[in-house]
Amino acid sequence: MSVVCFVEQDAEGVIVDSSLRAVTFARMLSDQSGEEIVAVALSARARGSGGAGPGSLDGAGRNPAEGSLSEGVGQQGHEVLGAYGVGDVCLLVLPRTVGYAPRALATGLAQLAGAARASAVIAASTDHGNEVMAHLAALSHLPMVANCSEARRVGPTTLQLSRQRWGGSLIEDSVLEAAVALLTVATDEVAPVLAPAASEPAARTFTPELAETDIAVRAIESRDATSGVSLANAKVVVSGGRGIGGAEGFAAVEQLAGLLGGAVGVSRAVTSLGWRPHSEQVGQTGTRVSPDLYIACGISGAIQHLAGCQSAKVMVAINTDPQAPIMGRADYAVIGDVNAILPALVDALSQRSR
Amino acid sequence: MDILVCIKRVPMVGGRISLTPDGRGVDTEMLGFTMSPHEECAVEAAVRLVERDGGSVTALTLGPPEATDQLRDAIAVGANAAILLKTDGREWGPTATAAAITAVAEQHQAQTGRPYDLLLFGNEAADTGDYQVAVRVAHLLGHPCATGIKQLEVDVHGVHARREYRGVTELFELPLPAVLSVKEGINLPRYPSLPGRMRAKKAQIDEVDPEWQGDGLKLDGLRVPISERRQAAILGHGVEAVPALVDLLERLGVLS
Numbered sequence: 001m002s003v004v005c006f007v008e009q010d011a012e013g014v015i016v017d018s019s020l021r022a023v024t025f026a027r028m029l030s031d032q033s034g035e036e037i038v039a040v041a042l043s044a045r046a047r048g049s050g051g052a053g054p055g056s057l058d059g060a061g062r063n064p065a066e067g068s069l070s071e072g073v074g075q076q077g078h079e080v081l082g083a084y085g086v087g088d089v090c091l092l093v094l095p096r097t098v099g100y101a102p103r104a105l106a107t108g109l110a111q112l113a114g115a116a117r118a119s120a121v122i123a124a125s126t127d128h129g130n131e132v133m134a135h136l137a138a139l140s141h142l143p144m145v146a147n148c149s150e151a152r153r154v155g156p157t158t159l160q161l162s163r164q165r166w167g168g169s170l171i172e173d174s175v176l177e178a179a180v181a182l183l184t185v186a187t188d189e190v191a192p193v194l195a196p197a198a199s200e201p202a203a204r205t206f207t208p209e210l211a212e213t214d215i216a217v218r219a220i221e222s223r224d225a226t227s228g229v230s231l232a233n234a235k236v237v238v239s240g241g242r243g244i245g246g247a248e249g250f251a252a253v254e255q256l257a258g259l260l261g262g263a264v265g266v267s268r269a270v271t272s273l274g275w276r277p278h279s280e281q282v283g284q285t286g287t288r289v290s291p292d293l294y295i296a297c298g299i300s301g302a303i304q305h306l307a308g309c310q311s312a313k314v315m316v317a318i319n320t321d322p323q324a325p326i327m328g329r330a331d332y333a334v335i336g337d338v339n340a341i342l343p344a345l346v347d348a349l350s351q352r353s354r
Numbered sequence: 355m356d357i358l359v360c361i362k363r364v365p366m367v368g369g370r371i372s373l374t375p376d377g378r379g380v381d382t383e384m385l386g387f388t389m390s391p392h393e394e395c396a397v398e399a400a401v402r403l404v405e406r407d408g409g410s411v412t413a414l415t416l417g418p419p420e421a422t423d424q425l426r427d428a429i430a431v432g433a434n435a436a437i438l439l440k441t442d443g444r445e446w447g448p449t450a451t452a453a454a455i456t457a458v459a460e461q462h463q464a465q466t467g468r469p470y471d472l473l474l475f476g477n478e479a480a481d482t483g484d485y486q487v488a489v490r491v492a493h494l495l496g497h498p499c500a501t502g503i504k505q506l507e508v509d510v511h512g513v514h515a516r517r518e519y520r521g522v523t524e525l526f527e528l529p530l531p532a533v534l535s536v537k538e539g540i541n542l543p544r545y546p547s548l549p550g551r552m553r554a555k556k557a558q559i560d561e562v563d564p565e566w567q568g569d570g571l572k573l574d575g576l577r578v579p580i581s582e583r584r585q586a587a588i589l590g591h592g593v594e595a596v597p598a599l600v601d602l603l604e605r606l607g608v609l610s
Binding site: 102133137144172216236261268274304325344 | 367368369380391481486488489492494499501502522527528572574575584585586589590591596597598600606608609
């Protein structure tokens, strides 16, 4: 028996943080049962290194290097997975032209989970993780539970689960009855923790049998030349809400963000009013951020907004209302009108840097 | 083009969530309701496509009788028809929800001889966030699908749907009929017009009574997570607090 965990890699092939959290979560189950964790990664080609061409099963001619360790998670990734308690690293080999194809991945995971007699298949609750697991659930006629934060086996086919609702503002405790548990992991709730003892995982490849329908929908990828600080990874985020009063008020927000080397964020009210683009929205239906410093300017602090910024290390609120919900989450606050305070703060900082 | 857009009625929660005394639901006594944010954008996307190319938008929801409010909201911004899959207030899981929606789509095809060209969903519901109803419906209907879409073009060849993932733009090309889930940001939903509201008020809403099915996941209860509730340290009032703010930023080491 085993616990299968789908792991994702970034463009350089490094295993992403959210997947290490998913592996940590998988250990909650495997530690209890003594099962082995099988990490499933994609071959480099299936990660999009050559995914732009028209895909066809006929063109699947694999060269010998394909599926080798170097094309998978790499030596470093292998060691990292071992340090997190993975016992077996399995490289999913897809036809070279396929790229990211969620249904093909799900089919591969289904076949692999069957071969490994998996009691659970786990992925991070990312766009790819949720999508692949939803396909796996549909293909295998099994329930899928998204955004889990805890799992405990209480019977051969029964798990006691905790999962997030409302982007983490509410926790649901549930009992899952399923031959194979399909779970995605709320990565803002589960910290990555190294295994007590590192393992030396075995490495192997697995080439699933795919049908044309499995590869019919696949991503054609293009990399953007992103300029400026990305909101998701910014160390400092200066966010403006309805209290800014209008689109022109964001000049001061931008200036402050610039002076702090940070990114501009906004609340949902601001994008709904058309003052700023949705790409800047922080919250449950926007971007989730976890900066060292989050400055919330004229933001009341609805739970949907806090869902996107509550993992900030330090939060500062500037708001006219000392009773606003944001005051219950912020570490520091200034009471007053952002449209007076922000320009004065920008002035003070500009003079200081001269 | 005939589009089915699926929406969910959810409470409008604000600063904090209160639970019912039995801890099994959100106390909605003091709350209004809305459709999930991603789904507002799905409705807008559907209406724009039909305004351009002709066809129809049918809004569908699975929920209690009160969910007709959200169907009327969809009609007020341009949907032509609405279907309520009426529940008795029990929560439906994603598998059963997908089966009930699929039955509606299949019945539409049986009656008209043509399938819905496009089935639109929100990427995930604001409350339960299950991330799977669209994909399950696609599998049941045998349609291709893509999720989390932030940019959408539809022409005679099919759907060109884009999204961002880890700094990479992913383009999916799907033939019609297709299933898509969209995310907020794909468009800015319009406000209803006065004629729209009038139309919505009078519109007929078709009702279906699907049978509740269990889903493998049984709710024990809900709880509000124990957050480190802080009380913010007040640095001061108005512009007089600026020196204290500068000091704080310096201490935090964010000033170059």
